[in-house]
Amino acid sequence: MSDVAAIKTTVDVREIAPRERHPLIFGTFGQLSPGEALLLINDHDPKPLYYQFQAESSGQFTWDYLENGPEVWRVRIGRNAR
Numbered sequence: 388m389s390d391v392a393a394i395k396t397t398v399d400v401r402e403i404a405p406r407e408r409h410p411l412i413f414g415t416f417g418q419l420s421p422g423e424a425l426l427l428i429n430d431h432d433p434k435p436l437y438y439q440f441q442a443e444s445s446g447q448f449t450w451d452y453l454e455n456g457p458e459v460w461r462v463r464i465g466r467n468a469r
Contacts, residue, residue, distance in 0.1 A: 392424030392449060393466025399428040401459075409436060416440075416448070416464060424449070424465035432460055440464070 398415050400408040415425050427433060432455070440448050449469055454461035 391451070392422055392463065392468075394426045394463060395423040397420060397426040397428065397456065401430045402430060409439060413439075413443070416437075416444070416466065419466040422468040424463045426453075427460075427462045427464055429460045429462070430458070432456060433462060440442050 396415060398409065398412055403411060410426070412427060419425060427436075437450055440450065449465035449467060451462070451463040451465070452460070453463055
């Protein structure tokens with residue numbers, strides 16, 4: 388589908404210290420061009436991250452669950468083309 392952001396990079400935070408995860412994800416997201424996405428791999432549902440994206444980047448991102456647990460969550464986080 389042409390409206391789905393193309394995955395540019397993968398961020399697997401399962402082995403990253405919890406306090407470093409959100410800064411790493413937001414830093415990676417900030418480097419994306421419009422229409423690109425990152426693939427987030429996590430060991431739990433990253434719902435708090437989704438709420439942080441809503442608060443800090445409202446209207447600038449897409450959020451698509453590709454795998455929804457119970458052991459691994461994969462989420463495509465895209466930068467809107469607009």
